[in-house]
Amino acid sequence: MIQVGVNGYGTIGKRVADAIRAQPDMAVAGVAKTSPNFEAKVALERGYPLYAVDGERTDAFAEAGFDLTGTVDELVAESDVVVDATPAGIGAANADLYREHDTPAIFQGGEDPDVAEVSFNARASYEAARGADTVRVVSCNTTGLSRLFAPLTEEYGIEKARVTLVRRGGDPGQTDRGPINDTLPDPVEIPSHHGPDLNTVFPDLDVDTMGMKVPATLMHTHSVNVTLASEADAESVRALLEAESRLFVLPPELDIDGAGKLKEFAQDAGRPRGDCWENCVWGDSITVEGRDLYLFQAIHQEADVVPENVDAVRAVADTADREESTTLTEDALGLDG
Ligand code: NAD
Incomplete structure (x- = not known):
């Protein structure tokens, strides 16, 4: 032990x-x-x-x-x-x-x-x-992006990644955090610290990140665009991501539109504290235009x-x-x- x-x-x-x-x-x-x-x-x-x-x-x-x-x-x-x-x-x-x-x-x-x-x-x-x-x-955000970029790098290679991170203002218990009525570029500087942090895991990854903070406590949401180094289509990307144990590709029939329902789902499923340990990738958002992949994912900052x-x-x-x-x-x- x-x-x-x-x-x-x-x-x-x-x-x-x-x-x-x-x-x-x-x-x-x-x-x-x-x-x-x-x-x-x-x-x-x-x-x-x-x-x-x-x-x-x-x-x-x-x-x-x-x-x-x-x-x-x-x-x-x-x-x-x-x-x-x-x-x-x-x-x-x-x-x-x-x-x-x-x-x-x-x-x-x-x-x-x-x-x-x-x-x-x-x-x-x-x-x-x-x-x-x-x-x-x-960090929670770098963990979420590392899980996504590792299989994409192995399968297709990544020419360039761009991510906008829409970040929760604070955790539910952090009553001193905010904003409570605003949408902030945070940090204003580009790239945000997330890109350089990702490079501590993937030294060769070409990635730009932009951060925002919003009046939410439940999860972060990432808007992801990756220019892949080789040809792909949405079906093959989806299958690749579905095979990853720490990526949960949300099927449309679950009718989950955001972090609120994700947390509710986790609670109903009996997860401790309603924790979502996996990245939650909206399956319907997985789109490939040429070599450009687009998707949305939610990251439960307290759990991943x-x-x-x-x-x-x-x-x-x-x-x-x-x-x-x-x-x-x-x-x-x-x-x-
Ligand atoms: P937290 O404030 O919820 O918990 C920290 C705990 O440590 C508190 O109980 C605090 O009382 C205690 N503490 C304070 N000073 C201490 C000391 N000198 N020795 C021992 N304990 C002390 O913080 P957290 O959100 O759990 O964050 C912990 C770390 O995890 C930070 O590095 C944070 O960046 C990282 N992290 C946080 C999140 C998140 O969303 N909360 C996600 C990923 C990573």
Whole structure:
């Protein structure tokens, strides 16, 4: 059993902990939190040993009636691998802690690429991460685009990709985010940071990205145009994408017009927290004009990086190859496209 510590138990950390626990070859060594809030309560109810990040704040946990197992230093010492799911920028500050304990660490997409040896996407860069001491699971958007561009690159080659990312203003719990009544170019600069981030996974990819932010919390939506390097037609592209386990090509008969119905579908299907771990590609949007491919996809920002973190654990522990790991992950989660 790979003992996995989760440092930072928020939107991503709590989902990763549950996904780790579902794996046959992994166990949650514990989760570390800064504050004794509702997520700490649920962590204890789920049976995760709770560790305080700041030793001076242990009293606050005691006053709230939350039993602590120890401090984050002890959690890192006891873990074979740590998943750092702290807010952007804090992961880099934690890197020394992991290094001191010689514990391999998985960082998240909010960190700069140089926090880790490898920018990780299970479909595109698993093998490069095997046995690494540090990897960074790329952001939700970069994960979604990596999953799409990997098979397109292999099958047709990509001459040039252009993506407009219509981004949710904040996650549902982020009451301090916005906009609440506007449509913002964000960032205004072109390309947005997503293109260069994609190049950390696909160094040779010619891609331009533009970002926007809108008053929505549920998902991001990508408008994608790819000039393929060789001839294709919509049917063959669709078949290629349908064969990818982490791409869900939405058939028209489901009558899903947006993120609201996607989340509803996931909830009705019994997905934990209504999570969509896969990219959701509108099948009817897959269009090819000459060598130009067009499509829309939705990305559930809270969820798509979760299976990637699980695979990253096996990659750094070097206990499985890509095929074995992704199959194990998907079987354990019930991720069946
Ligand atoms: P979050 O704010 O929901 O959760 C972070 C958790 O870490 C919170 O519980 C916070 O209290 C805790 N924390 C704060 N300081 C800490 C510290 N020093 N040590 C340990 N824990 C600490 O953030 P999130 O959305 O889960 O994001 C985590 C990382 O994942 C970021 O790098 C982010 O960019 C990335 N990410 C987020 C999303 C998303 O849409 N939410 C998607 C993909 C990647």
